[in-house]
Amino acid sequence: MRRLAGKVAVVTGGARGIGLAVARAYAREGARVVVADLNAEGARAAAEDLGGGALGLVVDVADAGSVAAMIAAIVESCGRIDILMNNAGIGANTPFLETRLEDWNRILGVNLTGAFLVAQGCAREMVRVGEGGKIVNIASLSGQRGANGRAAYGSAKAGLELLTKVMAVELAEHGINVNNIAPGAIETDIARIMHDRATRAAYGRLIPMVRYGTPEEIADAAVFLCSDEARYVHGHTLNVDGGFREAGLMFKRDAPEA
Ligand SMILES: NC(=O)c1ccc[n+]([C@@H]2O[C@H](COP(=O)([O-])OP(=O)(O)OC[C@H]3O[C@@H](n4cnc5c(N)ncnc54)[C@H](O)[C@@H]3O)[C@@H](O)[C@H]2O)c1
Numbered sequence: 001m002r003r004l005a006g007k008v009a010v011v012t013g014g015a016r017g018i019g020l021a022v023a024r025a026y027a028r029e030g031a032r033v034v035v036a037d038l039n040a041e042g043a044r045a046a047a048e049d050l051g052g053g054a055l056g057l058v059v060d061v062a063d064a065g066s067v068a069a070m071i072a073a074i075v076e077s078c079g080r081i082d083i084l085m086n087n088a089g090i091g092a093n094t095p096f097l098e099t100r101l102e103d104w105n106r107i108l109g110v111n112l113t114g115a116f117l118v119a120q121g122c123a124r125e126m127v128r129v130g131e132g133g134k135i136v137n138i139a140s141l142s143g144q145r146g147a148n149g150r151a152a153y154g155s156a157k158a159g160l161e162l163l164t165k166v167m168a169v170e171l172a173e174h175g176i177n178v179n180n181i182a183p184g185a186i187e188t189d190i191a192r193i194m195h196d197r198a199t200r201a202a203y204g205r206l207i208p209m210v211r212y213g214t215p216e217e218i219a220d221a222a223v224f225l226c227s228d229e230a231r232y233v234h235g236h237t238l239n240v241d242g243g244f245r246e247a248g249l250m251f252k253r254d255a256p257e258a
Pocket of ligand 1: 012013014015016017018019036037038039042059060061062087088089090091110114138139140141182183184185186187188189190191
């Protein structure tokens with residue numbers, strides 16, 4: 001039995017990386033997927049590749065008019081929205097003292113305001129149809145822990161975690177489940193921008209599983225949160241991070257004394 005059969009699932013930032021892996025997993029589970037991305041050609045190619053009536057749309061999640069047009073196009077083509085994977089995001093690795101206001105505004109604009117605009121638009125559609133829904137926001141471990149270069153990015157993701165809790169409280173009465181996935185270090189294009197050699201070496205010491213995660217490992221968690229099996233999971237942040245968040249003292253028994 002395919003777990004998302006008959007559902008209409010919107011994946012923002014679905015042209016590549018984590019979003020593309022989630023789009024593939026949702027399609028595999030029977031959903032009709034809408035890939036919405038700033039990269040119009042990437043969205044179109046991803047939708048064509050997915051098949052099953054998938055739709056590719058261009059959207060700038062940071063632009064309210066663009067989000068409204070995306071929602072209207074989805075409703076016109078699919079009639080409803082059952083699932084939102086609120087994934088589109090941009091990264092930066094900029095020290096606090098060098099973070100310019102324009103960079104701060106750009107990152108908050110996409111990663112927090114953009115997520116808000118898309119979630120609100122999709123939730124309003126779910127409420128209109130009246131049959132509930134599932135929303136999964138993509139936060140980050142950078143929103144939970146202080147880390148080099150993450151002033152704007154981490155602040156946006158921390159805000160998104162809190163927004164998820166408020167949405168969970170307010171949307172429960174409409175049968176809409178809202179949760180977060182917080183990925184740790186996942187091997188994608190954004191990681192190639194944000195993770196220099198020093199960052200990669202640090203992760204090598206700090207992740208108990210001693211490796212980066214894959215987009216497919218985030219997609220598996222996303223399918224679970226959108227399935228009926230997760231119906232009582234609500235307002236939760238699911239860290240998918242190889243143990244990075246929970247790790248403390250780590251050493252090898254036979255390590256030489258300092
Ligand atoms: N890769 C990681 O290590 C990691 C860790 C934690 C959280 N995340 C989060 O996961 C999400 C996906 O990241 P990824 O690693 O797949 O990144 P990615 O750069 O590979 O993909 C991001 C996608 O979002 C799209 N996008 C960017 N700005 C957009 C906008 N304004 N409107 C619509 N689409 C836009 C891009 O075109 C791209 O297709 C992001 O929210 C990111 O912050 C990633």
